[in-house]
Every structure is written in structure tokens, then in C-alpha cells.
Amino acid sequence: MELIPQLIVSGIAAGALYALVAIGLVLIYKATEIVNFAQGESVTVGAYMGWLFVTEFHMPYFPAIAAVMAASALVGIVVERVAYRPLIHSPPFTVILATLAVGLIIKNAIRLVWQDTPRTINGALSATPLEFAGVLITPERLAIIVTVAVVVTALMLFFRFTKLGKAMRATAQSQEAASLMGISVSGIFSKTWALGSALGGIAGVLIAPLIGINTELGGVLIPGFVAAIVGGFTSIPGAIVGGIMVGVFENFAGVYVSSSFKRVVSFVILIAVLMIRPSGLFGKPVRKQV
Amino acid sequence: MTDLSVTTTVQKKIVGQPAIYGLLLLVLIALPFVASSYAVHILSTMGIAVILALGLNLLMGYAGQVSLANAAFFGIGAYAVAILGNRYGVPFWLAVPVVAVLTAGLGFVVGLPALRVSSHYLALATLAFVWTVQVVLVDWVSVTGGSPGFSTSRSGLGIAYLQDDKSYYFVILAVTIAMVVLALRIIDSKIGRAFMAIRDNENAAEVMGVNLAKYKTMAFAVNAFYCAIAGGLQAGLVRFLDPYEFGLWPSIWHLLYIVVGGLGSVMGSVLGPLVLVALPELLRPFAEYRELIFAFVLLLTLIYMPQGMAGKLQEFWRRTVLRRQAAAGQLPAVEKSATLRNQARSATRLQSRHAPTAENEMVLEVEGLHLSFGGLKALQGASLSVKAGQIRALIGPNGAGKTTFLNSLSRVYVPDAGAMRFRGKPLLDLKAHDLVALGLVRTFQTIRLFGKMSLVENVLVGMHAHLREGFLGAALRLPHNVAQTRAAREKALALLAYVGLDQLADTNASSLAFGQQRRLELARALAADPVLLLLDEPASGLSKHEIEELLGILRTIRDQLGVSILLIEHNMNFVMGLADRISVLDHGVMIAEGTPQEIQGDLKVIEAYLGKERAVAKA
Numbered sequence: 001m002e003l004i005p006q007l008i009v010s011g012i013a014a015g016a017l018y019a020l021v022a023i024g025l026v027l028i029y030k031a032t033e034i035v036n037f038a039q040g041e042s043v044t045v046g047a048y049m050g051w052l053f054v055t056e057f058h059m060p061y062f063p064a065i066a067a068v069m070a071a072s073a074l075v076g077i078v079v080e081r082v083a084y085r086p087l088i089h090s091p092p093f094t095v096i097l098a099t100l101a102v103g104l105i106i107k108n109a110i111r112l113v114w115q116d117t118p119r120t121i122n123g124a125l126s127a128t129p130l131e132f133a134g135v136l137i138t139p140e141r142l143a144i145i146v147t148v149a150v151v152v153t154a155l156m157l158f159f160r161f162t163k164l165g166k167a168m169r170a171t172a173q174s175q176e177a178a179s180l181m182g183i184s185v186s187g188i189f190s191k192t193w194a195l196g197s198a199l200g201g202i203a204g205v206l207i208a209p210l211i212g213i214n215t216e217l218g219g220v221l222i223p224g225f226v227a228a229i230v231g232g233f234t235s236i237p238g239a240i241v242g243g244i245m246v247g248v249f250e251n252f253a254g255v256y257v258s259s260s261f262k263r264v265v266s267f268v269i270l271i272a273v274l275m276i277r278p279s280g281l282f283g284k285p286v287r288k289q290v
Numbered sequence: 291m292t293d294l295s296v297t298t299t300v301q302k303k304i305v306g307q308p309a310i311y312g313l314l315l316l317v318l319i320a321l322p323f324v325a326s327s328y329a330v331h332i333l334s335t336m337g338i339a340v341i342l343a344l345g346l347n348l349l350m351g352y353a354g355q356v357s358l359a360n361a362a363f364f365g366i367g368a369y370a371v372a373i374l375g376n377r378y379g380v381p382f383w384l385a386v387p388v389v390a391v392l393t394a395g396l397g398f399v400v401g402l403p404a405l406r407v408s409s410h411y412l413a414l415a416t417l418a419f420v421w422t423v424q425v426v427l428v429d430w431v432s433v434t435g436g437s438p439g440f441s442t443s444r445s446g447l448g449i450a451y452l453q454d455d456k457s458y459y460f461v462i463l464a465v466t467i468a469m470v471v472l473a474l475r476i477i478d479s480k481i482g483r484a485f486m487a488i489r490d491n492e493n494a495a496e497v498m499g500v501n502l503a504k505y506k507t508m509a510f511a512v513n514a515f516y517c518a519i520a521g522g523l524q525a526g527l528v529r530f531l532d533p534y535e536f537g538l539w540p541s542i543w544h545l546l547y548i549v550v551g552g553l554g555s556v557m558g559s560v561l562g563p564l565v566l567v568a569l570p571e572l573l574r575p576f577a578e579y580r581e582l583i584f585a586f587v588l589l590l591t592l593i594y595m596p597q598g599m600a601g602k603l604q605e606f607w608r609r610t611v612l613r614r615q616a617a618a619g620q621l622p623a624v625e626k627s628a629t630l631r632n633q634a635r636s637a638t639r640l641q642s643r644h645a646p647t648a649e650n651e652m653v654l655e656v657e658g659l660h661l662s663f664g665g666l667k668a669l670q671g672a673s674l675s676v677k678a679g680q681i682r683a684l685i686g687p688n689g690a691g692k693t694t695f696l697n698s699l700s701r702v703y704v705p706d707a708g709a710m711r712f713r714g715k716p717l718l719d720l721k722a723h724d725l726v727a728l729g730l731v732r733t734f735q736t737i738r739l740f741g742k743m744s745l746v747e748n749v750l751v752g753m754h755a756h757l758r759e760g761f762l763g764a765a766l767r768l769p770h771n772v773a774q775t776r777a778a779r780e781k782a783l784a785l786l787a788y789v790g791l792d793q794l795a796d797t798n799a800s801s802l803a804f805g806q807q808r809r810l811e812l813a814r815a816l817a818a819d820p821v822l823l824l825l826d827e828p829a830s831g832l833s834k835h836e837i838e839e840l841l842g843i844l845r846t847i848r849d850q851l852g853v854s855i856l857l858i859e860h861n862m863n864f865v866m867g868l869a870d871r872i873s874v875l876d877h878g879v880m881i882a883e884g885t886p887q888e889i890q891g892d893l894k895v896i897e898a899y900l901g902k903e904r905a906v907a908k909a
Contacts, residue, residue: 086593093356096413097549098592100542104585112578222421225414260429267418274403274415 005135007251013141015247016148020203021224022231022239023155024196028076030172030234031192034095035225038079038103040218042072042197046204047121047213048110054121054205065147065205072201073194075106080193085186103218111215119213121205140209147206151199152240168192223250226266230273232280241281245269318463322456330455332571334527337462338520339563343547344473344556345516350545351554352477353509354489355404359416360544362423363514365536366393367521369427372440372531375447382447386522390515397514401507420538427533439530447526462523469516472765473556476512479764479771480750480757485509487740487751489554494738497700498818499726499755508761546584550591552598554742561599644729644821646852647678651713653822653854654730659698659708661691661878668694669705670878674856676822681848681855683865685889686875687899692858693735695875696826700732701725713821726755729821733828735858737807741800745791745810748799749782752817785813789843805836812843816851823847825857829864837861841868866890874898 021039028036049071053064083098129136159165171178171188179185203224204217211217223246230245231238246266254262273280322330346360370389374380403415427434434440444452452458476482484505487495496502525531543566551562569587570580595602647653654676661669668691676682686692697703699710701722710717712730725731731752740748750757757778763771786792789809794802799810808828815823828844829837841864847853859865865872866886874882874889876898882889889895 083589090592090596094592094596097545098589101585101589101592104581105589108579108582108585112582222417229411229414260425264418264422264425267421270414270418271403274411 003255007255008248009135009137010141011248011251012244013137013144013247014250015227015244016144016240017203017207017220017243018223018227018246019240019243020148020151020199020206021220022227022243023152023236024199024203025224025228026231026233026236026239027168027192027199028196029228031168032084032189034084034092034099036076036079036193036196037096037100037221038075038083038106039197039200039224040221041103041106042075042200043204043207043220044107044110044215044217045075046072046201047208047217048114048119048204049201050121050205050208051119051213055119061143065202068201068205069198072204073198075201076193076195076197077190078102078106079197080190084189084193107215107218119208121208121213144206147202151202152236155199155236164191168195223247223266226270229270229280232282235280235282238280238282315467319460322459327455330459331527332567334455334459334462336564336567337459337466338523338527339544339547339567340466340560341469341516341520341523342544343551343559343563344469345513345520346544347548347551347553347555347559348473348476348485348516349509349513351548351552351558352482352489353485353506355401355506355509356413357416357510357513358413358538358541358545359400359419360513360517361536361538361540362420363393363397363517364521364524364540364544365423365427365531365533366396367518368524368531368536369434369440369521370518371447371522372442372525373433375525376440376442379448382444382449382522382526385447386519389522390518393518393521394511394515398507398511400514401510404506404510405503417538420536420541424533424537427536434533435531437533439532441530442525443529444526449526452526458526462527465519465523469519470556470560473559475764475767476761477556479775480754480759481505481508481761481764483743483747483751484754486554486743486747487754490740490742491738493702494734494740495751496722497726497732497734498751498814499723500751501723512761546588548598550587550598552600555598555600557603558598558600561603565599644819647713647821647854649678651678652676652711653678653680653713654699654856655709655711656695656699657709659695659710660706661694661698661703662706668878669698669708671708672875672878672880674873674880674883676854676856678854679848679852680870681844681857681868683869683872684856684858684875685860685862685865685872690875690898691878692875693826696732696824696856696858699730699824723755726818729819730824731815731818731820731822732824733811733815733826735826735830737804737811739799739802739807739810739814741798743799744796745786745799745802745813746779746782746795748810748814749785749817750778752814753778753781753819756819782817785816786810788816789813790839805832808832808836808840809843812840812847816847816853820853822854822856825855825859827858827860829859829861837864840864844868 021043024039024042025036028034028039046068049068050064053059053067054061059067079099079102083102084095087095087098129138130142131137159169167178167183168188168191170181171183171185171192175185178188203220207217207220224243227242227246228239230242231240246269249265249269250262253265321333325333342360342364345363346357349355349357367386367389370393371382371385374385374389375382400416400419404412428437430436444450444458449458452461477485484495484500487498487500488502488505492502547562547566548559549562550566551560552558566584569583570577573580573583576583591598597605652675654674656675657673659669659672660667672691672695674682674684674695684692684695694703698705699717701717701720704718712725712728715728717725717730720728740751743751757774759771759774783792783795786795789812791802791806791809791813794806799807802810808831812828825844829840832840844855845868848855857865857869869886872882872884872886872889873880874892874895881894881898882892884892
């Protein structure tokens with residue numbers, strides 16, 4: 001029975017990462033109605049940059065995260081410039097394919113530069129597990145939960161109190177009204193893509209010590225995606241709840257059902273949500289307009 | 291606009307050239323005798339890729355439904371045929387069609403989420419499927435052989451006599467050609483037009499009687515069928531099946547085939563795979579950069595060639611022909627204003643199939659309709675009736691609830707209370723797509739045409755509810771289908787003549803001028819053989835001249851075809867000149883009813899429009 005709290009805690013840690021990826025997707029979707037398929041690559045870029053800054057340049061862990069955010073933000077800016085802006089009047093599906101193409105280009109560029117040798121970020125945090133009320137947690141997992149909590153809080157404050165945050169919210173609600181109020185909509189788009197990708201980058205640094213670094217890290221896009229949908233795709237709290245749900249369910253499925261099931265559990269959740277509540281747990285049902 | 295009509299004639303020139311096809315076929319037959327066995331293998335792979343691309347294009351390019359499940363159905367087809375043959379001795383020629391039909395059934399099930407969600411949610415639901423299939427193929431080792439793959443051979447499949455790669459290539463060639471022909475036939479049938487109508491405008495398709503649920507799931511079933519056929523052929527082509535060739539990335543690969551080739555184009559479904567299968571073979575020395583190069587090809591195609599190779603090719607042909615015509619001094623024919631001239635002639639072809647309305651029959655009766663949106667009470671007991679052969683107008687100030695009223699009639703909104711009967715039948719028992727078959731047809735305030743379909747095709751969608759054509763009929767082109775299609779086409783052309791658009795029959799609807807779009811929408815509604823036409827602001831946006839023309843058309847529709855009309859309209863001159871009876875709606879209730887003269891003098895109406903003071907002044 002003591003397994004259960006253990007599974008929940010490590011599930012929350014994994015889920016927090018999914019939530020970060022999901023929030024990045026949600027921010028970009030709210031602003032531009034595009035699902036950024038290159039989000040997985042910002043995670044990969046984040047992980048490699050984390051390795052570069054921490055392991056190679058011996059930067060302290062937390063300042064390194066800031067540097068990583070900047071690098072991943074750049075990925076978002078590039079994707080926005082190359083895939084979104086030239087296709088702004090195309091159907092969303094075309095743009096989504098374009099983000100996928102840019103993601104592939106980034107992934108292959110990384111592969112060509114650093115080859116396929118797996119890497120990891122080590123030595124930043126101690127490996128001895130800590131114990132809280134009988135539940136063991138590694139400092140790495142604890143760091144994930146704490147960092148994500150800090151990032152999400154900062155994000156909420158940013159949207160509530162800063163001028164840029166408010167401008168982003170306004171643009172997400174109505175591009176036309178925002179531009180009439182003197183907000184540069186295209187500038188906001190660019191910054192939103194940067195912010196969304198930066199969040200992916202943080203996920204990359206945090207995930208690296210757990211599963212190592214390789215060019216397939218972008219696969220975390222999929223649970224992140226499911227998390228976003230479960231949360232309604234337009235809600236940050238929804239994305240967090242969705243992420244944690246996926247993380248915890250995965251852990252339980254892996255232990256109590258089978259490891260194959262662990263790999264498809266997020267889809268089971270996805271289908272269940274789509275069937276029962278297509279607008280997601282936190283989304284608002286929309287009356288069909290004609 | 292005029293040059294687009296040339297596109298289609300050019301298309302016909304290319305498409306209708308048997309000599310070119312004969313030559314192409316000869317080349318394809320001769321190739322294996324001169325090519326190396328490696329090249330024959332590549333050609334066979336191309337054939338399979340073409341079938342996969344066709345299946346995906348029918349679903350995405352024609353029916354407009356996003357799917358990432360292509361490779362999953364491909365894998366299911368391949369593994370099923372291979373396992374049945376190699377392990378249980380089921381012969382290839384039996385296994386392939388049976389597996390294809392069963393996989394089509396599975397496709398139907400996978401398509402079910404399409405009824406509830408769209409676009410990227412759908413992409414995800416299908417992604418979930420492809421992922422699950424991949425896990426099953428890798429993890430169910432006892433059946434699929436797990437990640438090392440599943441060994442298969444032609445002798446194991448019971449087709450040892452095709453051991454020679456050349457013979458097997460001919461099998462693939464024949465099946466590929468058959469699948470191309472099948473695709474062309476589906477597209478040029480009631481089913482294909484329903485697909486395209488859903489793609490171009492779901493609401494309008496439904497209002498024209500297209501059962502969205504049926505045709506969306508059918509598109510998925512057709513897609514799965516194509517993929518499973520390709521899979522069956524793959525089981526015979528390769529020595530072993532690799533589960534990783536049926537996952538998400540191969541699905542995206544198939545997507546690339548049709549994006550580069552051309553979405554919504556059969557020619558594109560053939561061209562895309564040819565290039566994209568050949569390219570990696572040519573790029574073998576740069577294998578490391580393969581994915582990178584493909585990603586660039588995809589990105590550049592999306593930005594600079596969104597219609598794909600097929601689209602570019604057609605544009606090129608069109609320009610060439612135009613240049614030649616210009617040089618020869620023959621400019622394309624310009625539309626003649628041919629409205630009323632044709633009507634008498636065409637009306638004879640437009641006999642209604644519904645039981646004729648009796649004199650004084652109440653075609654439509656609406657009583658006490660209530661509908662609220664949250665706190666807003668849009669309709670508060672609105673009642674209205676339309677007698678056979680009557681033109682009734684529903685007017686009222688902005689926000690009176692007119693469009694809500696019409697949307698309740700066409701079953702877009704469900705009223706909270708009230709009764710609606712059409713020729714005695716309660717409308718609440720019917721679904722939106724059932725209304726057309728009974729003779730209740732509407733148009734929209736903002737015109738909803740099927741932009742990427744030709745004018746004739748638009749009108750043919752209007753006949754959807756009355757045409758009898760299933761998948762087999764479309765595939766086999768039975769005499770009954772051929773005759774029906776010919777009659778339907780003639781009727782469509784007659785209807786286009788009726789509204790003066792017959793000269794533009796083969797142009798795309800999106801290239802029409804605004805006034806022409808209104809007339810096309812009317813022709814499409816007439817094609818549905820209405821007893822009662824519901825028109826939502828038919829005169830809005832039209833010029834004075836066009837309004838007069840429309841007035842004439844609507845009067846003749848009533849006089850010659852006996853169609854009753856209920857219309858919402860703001861243009862008072864138009865309403866007063868056309869309507870027999872007028873109902874006035876204000877704040878969700880009918881405040882007046884009568885002839886145009888009576889309404890013009892009604893104080894309550896004047897008050898509703900102009901306020902109390904003016905009403906008093908007038909009195």
C-alpha cells in the first residue's frame with residue numbers, strides 16, 4: 001500500500017513536466033489558434049542547452065535554467081517567423097504541418113551537430129532520495145515540482161500584473177480590439193511563441209536527469225498535448241491538472257496493468273475525455289453558431 | 291473569372307486524352323523488361339504508395355477530415371494478410387479483399403470521433419489509434435513477432451507463381467490502376483460530392499440533405515479500405531514486416547505525399563508518391579540528411595506551392611492555353627445575361643417529385659415558438675403559417691428574432707417550446723438533413739456555397755437527397771447509375787440556365803461575383819426540389835438591377851414550379867413588391883400579419899420600426 005503515495009508523487013513530478021509542455025501549447029494556441037508541433041523540439045533544445053551550460057560550461061543549475069529559457073525562446077521565435085508568419089492566411093492545418101516541418105529541421109540539425117550519443121546532465125543535484133512522511137523523493141523530482149510551481153506562479157503574476165502579460169491576454173481575446181488599443185499584434189505573437197517555447201525548454205532541462213538526453217526527447221509533446229486537451233486547451237490551470245492526471249495515470253498503469261499500457265494510457269484518457277466532455281475538463285462548451 | 295472556366299476545359303483536354311493514357315500504360319508495362327530488379331522493386335513500392343496517397347487524399351483532400359491513422363490501417367492490412375497467409379494458409383486473393391473490407395469496418399469505428407470533434411482534436415484521436423496499433427504490433431509478440439518483425443513470403447501467401455518480382459509488379463500495377471479508377475468514380479458520384487460539400491461547408495451540406503455522420507464515417511471507411519489494400523500488397527512485396535514502418539512517422543510521410551502532390555487531386559495522389567519514393571533512392575549517398583531534406587521540401591511546398599505539384603501543373607497548362615488563345619485572337623466566351631430567356635425552356639425539365647400541394651393546403655404551420663439563449667428571449671411565442679403557392683415575407687427590426695426563427699425551422703436550433711409542422715409532419719421529429727427530402731429547403735444570409743466545387747457540382751449537391759447511389763453503384767457504374775447521373779446533370783444545367791449561369795457551369799463557385807453567388811445558391815436550393823423555400827435575406831448586397839432580376843426569378847419559381855416561399859428581408863421595396871402576405875416579428879412575437887398594403891398602414895409596425903412618436907404622427 002505504501003507504493004500508492006510513492007506512485008502519486010513521482011506521477012506528479014512527471015505530470016508537472018507534461019503540464020509545462022502543455023502550458024506552452026496552450027499559450028500559443030490561445031494567441032494564434034495554432035497547435036505548435038515544434039513544441040517537442042523546444043524541449044529537446046532545452047535539454048541539450050542544459051547539458052551544454054551545466055555539464056560543459058559548469059554553470060550553476062538554476063542560472064543555467066534562465067539561459068536555457070532564452071535559447072528555447074529563440075526556437076519559438078524562429079518557428080513563428082518561418083512557419084506561422086508566411087502562412088498566416090492559410091488554413092490552420094497547413095500551419096500545423098509547417099510547425100512540424102520546422103520541428104523536424106531543428107531535430108535533425110541537433111542530431112547532425114551532436115550525433116546520436118546519449119548525454120545527461122549530472123552532478124547538479126545530489127542523488128540521495130529525501131524522505132517526507134514515508135514517501136521517498138529524489139532531489140531531481142523535487143526540483144521538478146518546485147521549479148514548475150515557481151514558473152507557474154510567476155506566469156500567473158506575469159499575466160495579471162505586467163503590461164506585456166495584459167497585452168498578451170488582450171490579444172488572445174481579440175486581435176482586432178488589441179491592435180486598435182495600440183498593441184502590436186505581430187509583436188505579441190512573436191513574444192507568445194517565445195514564451196511558450198521557453199516553457200518547453202525548462203521542461204527539457206528538468207527531464208534530462210531523469211531519462212537522459214537524445215533527439216527523441218520531443219516525444220514528450222504527445223503527453224503534453226493530451227494534458228492540454230484534457231484541460232480544455234485554453235486554460236492554464238486546466239493544463240496543469242491535465243498534466244498531473246496523465247503523469248499519475250501513467251505511473252499506475254505501468255505498475256498495475258503493463259508497461260505497454262503505460263505507453264497508451266494517455267490516449268485512453270484522451271479518448272475518454274473526447275467522448276464524455278469534448279470541450280475538456282476546464283473548457284467551456286460552445287453553442288453551435290450559424 | 292473567365293480564365294478559370296478555361297482551367298476546366300484544359301483539364302478536360304488533358305483528362306480526356308486516351309492516347310496519353312495508352313502511351314503511359316505501355317511505358318509502365320514495358321518498364322520492368324528494361325529496368326533492373328532493384329528498379330522494379332522501387333516501382334512496386336511506388337504503386338503501393340500511390341494507393342496509400344489516394345486513400346488519404348479521399349479522406350483529407352476531398353472529405354476534409356484530418357487523419358494520422360493512415361499507416362495504422364496500412365499496418366493492419368499488411369499484418370493481417372501476412373499472418374493469415376503464412377500461418378493459417380489463407381490464400382492471398384481471398385485474404386486481401388476480406389481484410390480490406392474488415393479494415394474498412396474498423397475505419398468506420400475510428401471515424402466516429404469525427405462526428406464530435408474536428409481538426410486537431412481529430413488529428414489526436416487518430417494519433418491515439420496509430421500509437422495503439424504500433425504498441426500492439428510491437429508488444430503482442432506471439433502473434434505479430436514483436437519488434438524484430440514478421441517474416442512473410444509469396445509462397446507462404448499461396449502466390450508462389452508470382453515469385454518473380456516482375457510478375458508481382460504487374461499485380462501491383464493492375465491493382466493501382468483499379469484503385470485510381472475507383473477513386474475517380476467515387477469523386478464523380480453522389481458520395482464524392484457529399485465529401486467535397488462537407489469539406490467546403492459543413493452547414494450548407496447538411497442543409498442540402500447530406501447526412502454528415504454517414505458520409506464522414508464513410509470517408510474513414512474508404513480510407514481504411516485503400517490502406518488495407520496497400521497493406522495486403524506490401525505483405526507480398528517485402529520479406530518481412532517491420533512494425534516501425536506503420537507508426538506515426540510513416541503516417542506523416544503519407545501526408546507528405548498528398549501535400550506535395552496536391553490535396554484534393556487524384557493526379558496529385560499519383561505525382562506525390564512518385565517523386566517522394568524516388569527521391570530517397572536518389573539521395574542514398576546523403577542518407578544522413580534525408581529527414582532534413584524532406585522537412586525542407588515540406589516547408590517550402592507549404593509556403594510556395596500550397597496546391598502541390600498537381601496545382602502548379604494545372605496552372606501552367608492554363609497559362610499556356612490562354613497564351614495560345616490570345617495569340618490566335620480567340621478570347622474565352624463571356625457570360626451572356628441569359629436569365630429569363632431560358633426559363634420557359636428549362637421549366638419543363640423541373641417537374642417536382644413531391645405530392646402536389648392542394649389549393650389552400652397549409653404548407654407550413656408554426657405555433658407558439660419559444661427559444662431563449664441564456665437570459666435573452668429570442669422567440670416568445672412566435673406563430674406563422676404559409677399557404678401553398680404563397681410568398682410570405684417575415685420582416686422586423688434588427689434583433690427581432692427573424693433568423694432565429696428560420697434557424698429553428700431548419701433544425702439548427704432546438705426551440706424550448708412550440709410546434710412546427712411541415713405539410714402536417716412535426717418538424718421536431720426530424721433531423722436537419724431529413725428536411726430536404728420532404729421539400730423544405732433553405733438558403734443562408736451569408737452565402738454558403740461549396741467554393742472549390744464547380745457550379746454544376748454545387749447544384750448536384752442540391753439533388754443529394756433525391757439521388758440513389760451507393761458505394762457499389764458508384765464503383766461499378768451500373769446502367770442505372772449512368773442514366774441517373776446523366777439525367778441529374780441535365781437537370782443541373784437546366785437549373786443553371788434558369789438562373790442565367792449555364793455559361794459558367796464548369797467554373798469553381800468561389801470565382802463567382804456576389805450577385806451570381808446568390809443566384810447559384812438559389813439554383814442549388816431549387817435542385818433540392820423544394821415545396822417550400824426558406825430564403826434568408828436573398829436581396830442583401832445585391833444591386834438595384836440584380837434585385838429586379840431576382841424578383842423576376844422568384845416570381846417565376848412560384849408561378850411555374852408552384853414552390854411556396856418564406857423569406858426574411860430588410861429591403862422593403864423588394865418585400866412589398868414580391869410578398870403576398872407579410873408577418874412582422876418584434877421582440878420574438880408576431881405583432882402584425884397581412885397584405886403589403888395592410889402592413890404599410892399598421893401603426894404597431896411603424897412603432898416597432900420608427901418609434902412611438904412617428905406612429906402617433908402618422909395616425
